[in-house]
Amino acid sequence: MIEIGIVEDNVKIRNLIQRYLDMQESMSCKVALDSVEEMLDHLDKNDAPGVLLMDIQLPGMSGIEGIGIIKKKYPNIEIIMLTIYHDSHKIFDSLVAGASGYLLKHTSLPEIKESIETLMDGGAPMSPQIARKVIQHFNKPAPQKNPESNLTSREQDIVNGLVDGLSYKLIADRFDISIDTVRAHIRNIYKKLHVNSKAEVIAKSLRGEI
Amino acid sequence: MIEIGIVEDNVKIRNLIQRYLDMQESMSCKVALDSVEEMLDHLDKNDAPGVLLMDIQLPGMSGIEGIGIIKKKYPNIEIIMLTIYHDSHKIFDSLVAGASGYLLKHTSLPEIKESIETLMDGGAPMSPQIARKVIQHFNKPAPQKNPESNLTSREQDIVNGLVDGLSYKLIADRFDISIDTVRAHIRNIYKKLHVNSKAEVIAKSLRGEI
DNA sequence: ATCCACTTCACATGAATATGTGATTTGCCT
DNA sequence: AGGCAAATCACATATTCATGTGAAGTGGAT
Structure with missing residues (x-):
């Protein structure tokens, strides 16, 4: 009952x-x-x-x-x-x-x-x-990804490092590359995403816009 | 038909x-x-x-x-x-x-x-x-919020600024306060959230953990 | 009346970041 | 064979950040 x-x-x-x-x-x-x-x-x-x-x-x-x-x-x-x-x-x-x-x-x-x-x-x-x-x-449309924002896999790696809260140094260590290389990648990422700070990259990434 | x-x-x-x-x-x-x-x-x-x-x-x-x-x-x-x-x-x-x-x-x-x-x-x-x-x-349980993480409304403002990718300077401008005040708030926010970088604050915020 | 949290500001310092300029190597495409 | 994107590294500099210390005004709570 x-x-x-x-x-x-x-x-x-x-x-x-x-x-x-x-x-x-x-x-x-x-x-x-x-x-x-x-x-x-x-x-x-x-x-x-x-x-x-x-x-x-x-x-x-x-x-x-x-x-x-x-x-x-x-x-x-x-x-x-x-x-x-x-x-x-x-x-x-x-x-x-x-x-x-x-x-x-x-x-x-x-x-x-x-x-x-x-x-x-x-x-x-x-x-x-x-x-x-x-x-x-x-069914909500996925957040619009910037057409030119196709990051290379290495660039994605770097982004993941940033999202994990790592410093350039630690990212360099993680992938066993020079910190200058990390810098170079990050410059390219900023250009592709039209941003100019870690913060914006992390925000975009967490919003699924990358 | x-x-x-x-x-x-x-x-x-x-x-x-x-x-x-x-x-x-x-x-x-x-x-x-x-x-x-x-x-x-x-x-x-x-x-x-x-x-x-x-x-x-x-x-x-x-x-x-x-x-x-x-x-x-x-x-x-x-x-x-x-x-x-x-x-x-x-x-x-x-x-x-x-x-x-x-x-x-x-x-x-x-x-x-x-x-x-x-x-x-x-x-x-x-x-x-x-x-x-x-x-x-x-019905998924809301992500666990840190009990001590109750940010004041001003602190929330600052967090929003960070999520928007603003620098301390721009946040200061947005709320018409000194950059040193922004620094002070951010120090308190870090303490409350147990973090120590902008990146982590943004991540937490976008995950709804604030 | 006293305490405490919140907000505000100041000064200082070392670490990290943003940005510029340039260079080398590798591998793919044509 | 030449062009081109990707990945790597170097050097330099101005800005921003993280962190410490200190202080002062306001308003609510005990």
């Missing part, structure tokens, strides 16, 4: 979902509250449910803030966001905060039920549009 | 999926090939399908390599991975390469059909386990 809690300030929606889920054989939904604050209060005094459905727009603390606080105190509670918001920021903030799923509010009651089951099976329920946004996040 | 192509080397699976999809009223699946190479050859000579189902383990080029090449030449083709692999690397490599969906091979034929429809509706079909892994990727 899966214990489910709801945090949702719209009474009609809240009651509808609660009644539907509580009606299911495999589920029990006894707690449906208005705000994160009330839910925290309830969790303090009662056994924690296994799953929380949570809105974002709430009186008092937002649902996203709520995730962090709840997950910190009760790491075993799985939280599914159920909201009308589909902008990337809210999605990512929720996921980073620890949400295990993200559904849009047009999701039908049977789909919500399935989502909870998916979650209990180790899956992550997401509305398809949400999944799309999440995927697009990976 | 959605045109679908398949790249899959297992003949039985390939034929099964092709026949099933081609049987659907809204779909047409005329092209089912063995390898990315063959598919590229086919795309050269024929109209491109709207959706490709693609395996990863293939003769010749892997499906993941294939995504990049196909998406580059034919950006409008949507690619759904259909594979037995569920390790994070293959998932992320696929998504980064440009896949629009990722299904595990135990997915039933009707579910594959639904996934294609989801894709055409602007969604991103993913098996629940895959979605879980993707979400866990966001």
Whole structure:
């Protein structure tokens, strides 16, 4: 039997979902509250449910803030966001905060039920549009590399040395070359990358722009 | 009518999926090939399908390599991975390469059909386990910040200056303070972060460890 | 009232870096 | 055979950095 809690300030929606889920054989939904604050209060005094459905727009603390606080105190509670918001920021903030799923509010009651089951099976329920946004996040175009910045392998070696925080001397030692050679390489690297300090090379490298 | 192509080397699976999809009223699946190479050859000579189902383990080029090449030449083709692999690397490599969906091979034929429809509706079909892994990727614990490394806001300013590749002099100018003050801040920053060079500060900052 | 962290500035010194100019060797391309 | 990029080294110099020591004003905390 899966214990489910709801945090949702719209009474009609809240009651509808609660009644539907509580009606299911495999589920029990006894707690449906208005705000994160009330839910925290309830969790303090009662056994924690296994799953929380949570809105974002709430009186008092937002649902996203709520995730962090709840997950910190009760790491075993799985939280599914159920909201009308589909902008990337809210999605990512929720996921980073620890949400295990993200559904849009047009999701039908049977789909919500399935989502909870998916979650209990180790899956992550997401509305398809949400999944799309999440995927697009990976598809972000790689930072533009300067076309003329194709460093030779030796130059790459030097850059790696710089990123490792080595001085010219130590880089020279590492590759068993003269410090003047290191200097020469670095001059060429600066020219190719259009920079003029170690700092910029390191920054570019760590940003993947080399 | 959605045109679908398949790249899959297992003949039985390939034929099964092709026949099933081609049987659907809204779909047409005329092209089912063995390898990315063959598919590229086919795309050269024929109209491109709207959706490709693609395996990863293939003769010749892997499906993941294939995504990049196909998406580059034919950006409008949507690619759904259909594979037995569920390790994070293959998932992320696929998504980064440009896949629009990722299904595990135990997915039933009707579910594959639904996934294609989801894709055409602007969604991103993913098996629940895959979605879980993707979400866990966001949930990665933030890099450990040094407890004593709480920089003051002024110190943060200085760090930002360093990350931007500015010299002490330029940082001093930017904030309209003396270069000696910049030096003083930097000394304190080094102490707090336990480092002793600009390079390390920049590295830490870009890694989010500040 | 005292303490402490933050911010500001100054002076000093040795080490590291940025930049210029030049040269030699090797290997690839034509 | 000649040209050219890459890699190697040398010498020189002005700037920047890392580090030490010291100090003074402000504002919050005990």
